[in-house]
Amino acid sequence: MLRVVVLGAAAGGGVPQWNCGCPVCRKARTENPELQSTQASIAVSADGEHWFLVNASPDLRQQLIATPQLHPKAGQLRHSPVSGVILTNGEIDAVTGLLSMREGSPFTIYAHEKVLAILKANSIFNVLNEKNVRRQPIQVDQTFEPVLPDGAPSGIEVLPFAVPGKSAWYLEGKAHPGGDLGEGDTLGLRLGEKASGKYFYFLAACAGVTDDLKSRLAGAPLIFFDGTVWRDDELIAAGLGTKTGQGMGHIAMSGDRGAIGSLAGLDIGRKIFLHINNSNPALLRDSAERKMAERAGWQIPADGTEITL
Numbered sequence: 001m002l003r004v005v006v007l008g009a010a011a012g013g014g015v016p017q018w019n020c021g022c023p024v025c026r027k028a029r030t031e032n033p034e035l036q037s038t039q040a041s042i043a044v045s046a047d048g049e050h051w052f053l054v055n056a057s058p059d060l061r062q063q064l065i066a067t068p069q070l071h072p073k074a075g076q077l078r079h080s081p082v083s084g085v086i087l088t089n090g091e092i093d094a095v096t097g098l099l100s101m102r103e104g105s106p107f108t109i110y111a112h113e114k115v116l117a118i119l120k121a122n123s124i125f126n127v128l129n130e131k132n133v134r135r136q137p138i139q140v141d142q143t144f145e146p147v148l149p150d151g152a153p154s155g156i157e158v159l160p161f162a163v164p165g166k167s168a169w170y171l172e173g174k175a176h177p178g179g180d181l182g183e184g185d186t187l188g189l190r191l192g193e194k195a196s197g198k199y200f201y202f203l204a205a206c207a208g209v210t211d212d213l214k215s216r217l218a219g220a221p222l223i224f225f226d227g228t229v230w231r232d233d234e235l236i237a238a239g240l241g242t243k244t245g246q247g248m249g250h251i252a253m254s255g256d257r258g259a260i261g262s263l264a265g266l267d268i269g270r271k272i273f274l275h276i277n278n279s280n281p282a283l284l285r286d287s288a289e290r291k292m293a294e295r296a297g298w299q300i301p302a303d304g305t306e307i308t309l
């Protein structure tokens with residue numbers, strides 16, 4: 001049985017974002033606390049005892065407190081069910097949670113060399129002593145099986161693959177510590193259980209849906225997909241920022257080349273948006289945008305939602 005817990009569904013900044021007075025953030029602070037959401041991450045387990053995080057958001061500490069599946073085992077002074085963290089990119093909202101895991105418990109960080117190079121170039125991540133916290137490079141198009149802290153196989157197979165995207169925004173205009181060439185900055189993941197063959201896809205950042213990606217996702221029982229913005233110029237139109245979704249490496253939900261249209265008719269069992277920015281009107285349960293997304297078979301999950309495959 002493959003278990004997946006949505007630890008957080010929001011994009012960088014979360015909902016509400018600390019300095020934001022947009023309609024969604026205002027409602028989340030006042031009459032609609034159910035809109036509150038932490039920054040995107042999921043946890044995956046094949047045995048229900050050992051879990052792997054996909055990305056470590058700045059809200060990780062709060063997410064671990066809110067998720068009983070990830071609490072230390074009763075009767076143990078030091079323990080965590082978290083056996084590893086798989087990073088799909090080097091953005092702040094994907095890596096800074098690692099700094100909340102610095103108290104000596106053993107786990108493994110799995111990431112592409114380009115993302116590992118970013119961690120290596122930032123000495124603050126050295127608080128994760130490599131004696132306890134191994135950094136394991138992963139490669140595009142090469143399946144790997146993450147291991148438990150004692151080295152035993154986890155029963156989970158992960159296939160990383162390159163998706164259209166950008167390197168972390170704080171590297172814009174700067175030399176990338178991992179080199180400016182080649183893929184690896186934005187990965188999608190196929191995560192499966194070896195024993196049962198059950199699987200799902202995780203793409204929290206994706207700048208566009210190619211034909212290759214369509215054929216990969218066709219027929220999947222479950223996908224988590226980039227839901228950052230409803231429309232590409234959303235931040236500009238709302239007066240919240242100067243960047244388009246594309247400029248940030250994110251596809252829009254709507255529009256001719258948006259996620260909803262591009263991924264329609266592919267016989268995907270369950271489609272869940274993740275990494276949703278607080279500017280996105282689809283977060284509001286009674287909005288026309290939310291209804292359009294739901295009519296097209298998409299869901300916007302609450303933090304803590306557990307799905308079993």
Ligand SMILES: [Zn+2]
Nearest residue numbers: 020022025278
């Ligand atoms: Zn906002």
